[in-house]
Amino acid sequence: MRNLIFTAVLAFAGLFGLSAQAAEFEAGKQYTVLSTPVPVSQPGKIEVVELFWYGCPHCYAFEPSINPWIAKLPADVNFHRIPAMFGGIWNVHGQLFLTLDAMGVEHKVHTAVFDAIHKEGKKLATPEEMADFLAGQGVDKDKFLSTYDSFAIKGQIEKDKKLAMAYQISGVPTMVINGKYRFDIGSAGGPEKALELADFLIAKEREAAKGAQ
Template sequence: MITLSKSKRTLLSVAALSLAISFSGLSNAQSPKIEEGFDYRILPVAQPVESKGKVEVIEFFWYGCPHCYDFEPELSAWIKRQPKDVTFRRVPVAFRDDFMPHSQLFYALEAMGKGEAMNEKVMYAMHKENKRLMTENEIADWVASQGIDRNTFLATYRSFAVVAKARAARQMADAYRIDGVPTIVMQGRYVTSPSIAGTKAKAISVMDYLEQKIRKDKFK
């Protein structure tokens, strides 16, 4: 049997402890601390969720927002890797009356079953092709250029259901205290965004953290 002297055992113990501390520091460096009040905030009044036993994620956005367009690739990648217990939906925000046509555009496309396919195209048109899409005619002309029947779209765009949803979205943004976009709200109470977290990558990390927290708290 090979034995070590007491002094050698002490040296090895110190070395092992140093190595453990080193790995711990590396781990902390790779996983920055996420703190309430810095990386996310909690709504003073929690809002109801649509599905029980699910992690509800809402993105409040505006088609014309350059930051929303910039965040879209990271957000889309995050959505694609979520399990079935995560629900995601977008809510358009109209901070001014002249932005309401964009909210109606969103809900009209959704009502026609074309929202998922067209949302990215709308943002590309506005941010890369300099399309303003601020009036009904501008919107209808652009939609028609995408192969959608103009009259069918306009009938949907002007419908009571679509106008009501656009107005409800504005009221919802007020209830959630949305003062900027893009803003992510999880489980009706946790709020984060690239501007709150500091970067797009940190915002995604915060969303992962909150997702696990919500599950741990049994979807509360």
């Protein structure tokens, strides 16, 4: 009986917390409901997408907040990053990210790439400059260059450009929850509020999925 009561209290607390956040976060203000939902990459999981650019100072400033949050996400949440590619150096850096991701080393050098641009003043504007820098991070230079110019990467670039258009983004960093809800750091009220909003929308999607069962 005590266990049943405790479980009921926890459930009530969870609902109370969601209700309190609902009063704080409002569609049309802190976040936008997409008119046409975008299919998620892993059906059955709640998808969280961060659209970013390596050259964006706001994205760089968001890193110390979002990375610990990502590490604690539950198993029913699928997080992944998508590079925003608005042309020029944005596309170059987007191709860099997608190459590192395809090689399975992005998680090892992600912070180092950000630091190189924002702390060390590197532009990383050409494949050769990228390859030279990454070689110092333990990434195979020749493999990087061949992957960077591969057909698979070019195909992924087009796919991610179409996703960004479907999400209707106009800047970064922007987060999209389950292909339905979009917000940026400014509209959310800052980095910490953005993550609170993400938690709220994840919980909202989790409850909706339970209700549909």
